[in-house]
Amino acid sequence: MKKALVIGGGLHGLSTxxxxxRTPGWQVTLLERRHVGRHSSGVNAGGVRRLGRALPEIxxxxxxxxxxxxxxxxxxxxxxxxATGQVKVAESTADMAKNEARVxxxxxxxxxxxxxxxxxxxxxxxxxxxxxxxxxxxxxxxxSADPMRTVMAFRRAAEQAGVTIVEGVAVTGLEATxxxxxxxxxxxxxxEAERVANCAGAWAPDLxxxxxxxxxxxxxxxxxxxxxxxxxxxxxxxGATARALSFKQTAAGTVVIGGGHQGRNDKAAETSTVLFGSxxxxxxxxxxxFPCVAQARIVRSWTGTEARPPDDMxxxxxxxxxxxxxxxxxxxxxxxxxxxxAGAAVAELMARGATNLPVAPFTQDRFTVPA
Amino acid sequence: xxxxxxxxxxxxxxxxxxxxxxxVTPIWIEEGPDGGGRITQRPPPGFTRDHAALYxxxxxxxxxxxxxxxxxxxxxxxxxxxxxxxxxPQDKVLxxxxxGAAQGEVAYDALILCTGAMDRVLPLPGWTLPGVTTLxxxxxxxxxxxxxxxxxxxxxxxxxLLWLTALQYAKAGAKPAAxxxxxxxxxxxxxxxxxxxxxxxxxxxxGLFAQLKLRGVKLHEDITxxxxxxxxxxxxxxxxxxxxxxxxxxxxxxxxxxxxxPEAQLADLAGVPFDYDATQQNWVPxxxxxxxxxxxxxxxxxxxxGIGGVEVAELAGARAALAALGDAHLPxxxxxxxxxxxxxxxxxxxxxxxxxxxxYPAKLAARMEDSTSVCRCEVITAGELRAAAAADAPEVxxxxxxxxxxxxxxxxxxxxxxxxxVLAKALSVEVPEVGRLRGQPPVKPVPLxxxx
Ligand SMILES: Cc1cc2nc3c(=O)[nH]c(=O)nc-3n(C[C@H](O)[C@H](O)[C@H](O)COP(=O)(O)OP(=O)(O)OC[C@H]3O[C@@H](n4cnc5c(N)ncnc54)[C@H](O)[C@@H]3O)c2cc1C
Ligand SMILES: Cc1cc2nc3c(=O)[nH]c(=O)nc-3n(C[C@H](O)[C@H](O)[C@H](O)COP(=O)(O)OP(=O)(O)OC[C@H]3O[C@@H](n4cnc5c(N)ncnc54)[C@H](O)[C@@H]3O)c2cc1C
Numbered sequence: 122m123k124k125a126l127v128i129g130g131g132l133h134g135l136s137t138x139x140x141x142x143r144t145p146g147w148q149v150t151l152l153e154r155r156h157v158g159r160h161s162s163g164v165n166a167g168g169v170r171r172l173g174r175a176l177p178e179i180x181x182x183x184x185x186x187x188x189x190x191x192x193x194x195x196x197x198x199x200x201x202x203x204a205t206g207q208v209k210v211a212e213s214t215a216d217m218a219k220n221e222a223r224v225x226x227x228x229x230x231x232x233x234x235x236x237x238x239x240x241x242x243x244x245x246x247x248x249x250x251x252x253x254x255x256x257x258x259x260x261x262x263x264x265s266a267d268p269m270r271t272v273m274a275f276r277r278a279a280e281q282a283g284v285t286i287v288e289g290v291a292v293t294g295l296e297a298t299x300x301x302x303x304x305x306x307x308x309x310x311x312x313e314a315e316r317v318a319n320c321a322g323a324w325a326p327d328l329x330x331x332x333x334x335x336x337x338x339x340x341x342x343x344x345x346x347x348x349x350x351x352x353x354x355x356x357x358x359x360g361a362t363a364r365a366l367s368f369k370q371t372a373a374g375t376v377v378i379g380g381g382h383q384g385r386n387d388k389a390a391e392t393s394t395v396l397f398g399s400x401x402x403x404x405x406x407x408x409x410x411f412p413c414v415a416q417a418r419i420v421r422s423w424t425g426t427e428a429r430p431p432d433d434m435x436x437x438x439x440x441x442x443x444x445x446x447x448x449x450x451x452x453x454x455x456x457x458x459x460x461x462x463a464g465a466a467v468a469e470l471m472a473r474g475a476t477n478l479p480v481a482p483f484t485q486d487r488f489t490v491p492a
Numbered sequence: 493x494x495x496x497x498x499x500x501x502x503x504x505x506x507x508x509x510x511x512x513x514x515x516v517t518p519i520w521i522e523e524g525p526d527g528g529g530r531i532t533q534r535p536p537p538g539f540t541r542d543h544a545a546l547y548x549x550x551x552x553x554x555x556x557x558x559x560x561x562x563x564x565x566x567x568x569x570x571x572x573x574x575x576x577x578x579x580x581p582q583d584k585v586l587x588x589x590x591x592g593a594a595q596g597e598v599a600y601d602a603l604i605l606c607t608g609a610m611d612r613v614l615p616l617p618g619w620t621l622p623g624v625t626t627l628x629x630x631x632x633x634x635x636x637x638x639x640x641x642x643x644x645x646x647x648x649x650x651x652x653l654l655w656l657t658a659l660q661y662a663k664a665g666a667k668p669a670a671x672x673x674x675x676x677x678x679x680x681x682x683x684x685x686x687x688x689x690x691x692x693x694x695x696x697x698x699g700l701f702a703q704l705k706l707r708g709v710k711l712h713e714d715i716t717x718x719x720x721x722x723x724x725x726x727x728x729x730x731x732x733x734x735x736x737x738x739x740x741x742x743x744x745x746x747x748x749x750x751x752x753x754p755e756a757q758l759a760d761l762a763g764v765p766f767d768y769d770a771t772q773q774n775w776v777p778x779x780x781x782x783x784x785x786x787x788x789x790x791x792x793x794x795x796x797x798g799i800g801g802v803e804v805a806e807l808a809g810a811r812a813a814l815a816a817l818g819d820a821h822l823p824x825x826x827x828x829x830x831x832x833x834x835x836x837x838x839x840x841x842x843x844x845x846x847x848x849x850x851x852y853p854a855k856l857a858a859r860m861e862d863s864t865s866v867c868r869c870e871v872i873t874a875g876e877l878r879a880a881a882a883a884d885a886p887e888v889x890x891x892x893x894x895x896x897x898x899x900x901x902x903x904x905x906x907x908x909x910x911x912x913x914v915l916a917k918a919l920s921v922e923v924p925e926v927g928r929l930r931g932q933p934p935v936k937p938v939p940l941x942x943x944x
Contacts, residue, residue, distance in 0.1 A: 156890070158893075163893060269893040269894055270894075273883060273884070273894070276884075346940075347899075348940060349900075349901050349937060350900075373870060373896065375899075385582070394580070394582075395578075395932075395933055396580075397578060397587060397933070404940045404941065405941075407940070408940060408941060414940060415940065415941055416939065416940075416941070417939070417940045418901070418937035418938060418939050418940065419934055419937060419938050419939070419940055420899075420900065420901045420903065420934070420937045421899065421903065421932050421934075422932055422933055422934070423932055
């Protein structure tokens with residue numbers, strides 16, 4: 122058996138470990154500094170969305186969407202996935218024009234999941250939407266899932282596939298050995314493996330830096346707010362064309378509002394804090410698009426941290442300084458949906474050195490090699 | 493020097509008094525329309541019952557506190573009807589909401605948190621029916637509105653507040669159908685001796701007991717509450733006596749409470765670490781004897797800093813203000829400081845005995861039936877919480893993520909204690925080992941339109 126180590130017990134680490142453990146010949150150990158799902162993967166909005174993806178991400182996202190439709194087959198649990206649709210509303214004719222251009226572009230590339238709808242249809246889909254909304258782009262079989270439930274399902278599946286998950290162990294160093302393996306130092310002694318995956322989320326660029334590889338990357342601290350329970354009024358997850366919004370009513374009736382509004386991040390302390398100034402902005406947009414929430418009260422807010430490369434797309438690829446180390450991070454606030462497919466791709470890269478899954482656009486070379 | 497005091501209860505009043513004495517004009521923020529806090533909660537203007545009728549044996553204290561309160565208002569930047577709902581400790585800024593509508597930010601150099609406490613509950617089948625309230629809620633209804641929760645309420649719980657509430661109801665003309673105390677006589681007697689540290693209060697407690705007996709209120713000790721019955725309201729309470737005989741007591745309302753729990757969410761958001769106090773069975777924000785938190789510029793006093801009762805609240809409020817003044821090199825009364833330190837030491841011993849005499853029935857909470865809802869906001873049953881434990885939730889925050897317990901509008905303020913007991917039992921560990929729900933802003937619901 123060949124040994125592999127996965128650093129980080131978020132969804133990308135778990136998914137990578139799961140797929141690799143199902144590849145004959147691999148013995149996989151996952152190291153997580155805190156506990157599985159402690160960071161972004163446990164606290165995200167659960168949006169399973171192809172709608173509006175950057176063009177280079179669509180191919181991978183479409184494969185991930187198919188995996189979500191059959192998520193029970195992958196991990197033995199439905200992860201709370203419901204294909205209630207994703208809708209991105211247009212608030213002006215300018216928005217509509219932009220949407221039409223976008224969908225034309227996506228269709229020209231051969232994808233058909235995005236669809237422009239008019240005012241009549243958007244009102245049918247979202248009866249509570251403000252009257253000023255003139256239309257939308259929709260992806261009818263996108264949806265949402267329950268993040269913590271998803272994390273636990275991936276964890277169980279990974280363990281059943283033979284992955285050893287060790288929580289409370291922090292990786293502190295990475296080094297090539299004379300035998301061609303990688304030595305992984307932790308705060309609880311060294312490990313050794315032939316292949317290592319760097320799925321350490323917000324902290325992944327720091328691990329890359331330990332091996333002398335600089336990958337340009339900032340951090341995101343996306344914020345969410347939740348209202349009290351309201352009577353059911355909206356099924357799909359809703360965004361806006363020209364403004365930052367993500368809006369979803371849960372089965373429990375609470376409304377979860379986000380959209381990439383940024384909190385304050387303290388990476389060393391592993392905490393991020395809500396900045397209500399920018400959340401106010403999100404709240405205002407939400408109330409303009411769904412007037413029925415204007416009077417609702419907020420009961421909770423939170424943030425999560427992750428890495429964000431300059432182009433808001435992930436870094437997936439082998440290290441340029443430490444062969445055998447594979448990076449998978451920087452999902453920039455939309456990596457929940459990609460996790461089943463990205464993990465499969467990284468596992469293949471680790472096992473075979475190549476993959477047919479469409480992750481080529483994501484190597485770190487895009488920052489160093491002129492196009 | 494910008495000193496902000498949050499809370500207009502006994503602790504806040506005494507803190508402000510010392511600040512004003514030293515020539516400081518603090519900003520003084522209170523969520524309610526007036527100060528007075530819980531024990532000496534003031535009725536709205538125009539309400540005619542006098543202090544003696546409202547506060548009974550605490551009338552003298554209430555009068556003194558209210559006099560200081562009124563004298564201090566014009567000498568401070570007094571802001572009633574103002575909720576502090578978030579803190580940004582890095583910037584030393586508070587977020588406030590006034591009259592439920594106007595948003596504000598208040599900068600501070602020193603912050604004295606005197607945020608008080610709330611009742612602890614023990615979920616029972618039927619506890620979410622209309623007509624069931626906390627003992628505190630039952631008291632507040634009487635003090636601030638002059639209306640009781642019912643004409644024949646059953647009061648369940650343990651602690652001085654149980655008897656006190658019963659007596660207040662009896663005096664206001666209600667006839668409590670029964671007072672059901674979960675603590676047995678022996679526990680009370682054993683630790684009662686420790687309360688000799690504070691003879692007057694002990695005697696008052698015993699006096700309460702005697703007066704209730706005199707008024708013909710039925711008191712039962714060492715009982716196990718089984719269920720609250722009713723459809724649109726409460727009609728009866730089912731309970732079991734010490735000899736395991738079951739009873740059904742008809743009633744029209746239920747008040748329940750098992751001691752108090754600090755309202756310490758603001759301390760949490762300010763970054764103050766918490767420790768488990770095994771005597772109190774509460775997580776308590778860390779502070780030194782003077783009330784200094786380990787976060788620079790943050791001071792804690794009163795029940796919000798660990799349950800101590802009204803006497804301690806007054807002493808600790810003054811003491812925390814003196815600490816804040818001293819730390820800022822402003823004039824502070826050394827003699828008074830020493831006096832307060834001595835008094836606080838004595839009170840602490842008394843308090844310890846009191847808590848031991850009236851323990852939170854964590855065992856009953858842990859044994860709660862699977863179908864009983866622990867979290868009333870999100871309607872999460874004990875069974876769902878146990879399932880979360882089985883799905884690998886070794887502590888409450890993860891149990892929250894799995895089961896939604898504590899995610900609702902109360903943010904775990906109500907369900908936190910029983911949920912921890914259920915989870916600890918399911919995992920076969922001690923209660924402190926399952927930890928404490930981390931605070932998230934807002935500390936109380938804030939209108940969406942008003943954030944930021
Ligand atoms: C508020 C919010 C809302 C979001 N909403 C959506 C959405 O609706 N849809 C969507 O698709 N995406 C969404 N996302 C993005 C999504 O959550 C992330 O892209 C995804 O979870 C990233 O997973 P990950 O495994 O890479 O990182 P993480 O889940 O952050 O996991 C990284 C793990 O690595 C561990 N680690 C770090 N350093 C070390 C070390 N040195 N040693 C050992 N372990 C270490 C960490 O403890 C952590 O558990 C959202 C994100 C946030 C914050
Ligand atoms: C409901 C209830 C009834 C009680 N009745 C009695 C009794 O009858 N006899 C007795 O001996 N003890 C009683 N106690 C205990 C008693 O409250 C304390 O011993 C004493 O009042 C503590 O004083 P304090 O100043 O610490 O807190 P409190 O008196 O509770 O005052 C705290 C004040 O802070 C304000 N506040 C809290 N959070 C915020 C915020 N975020 N923003 C703005 N303002 C805020 C509150 O509105 C309140 O006015 C009772 C406790 C409760 C909870």
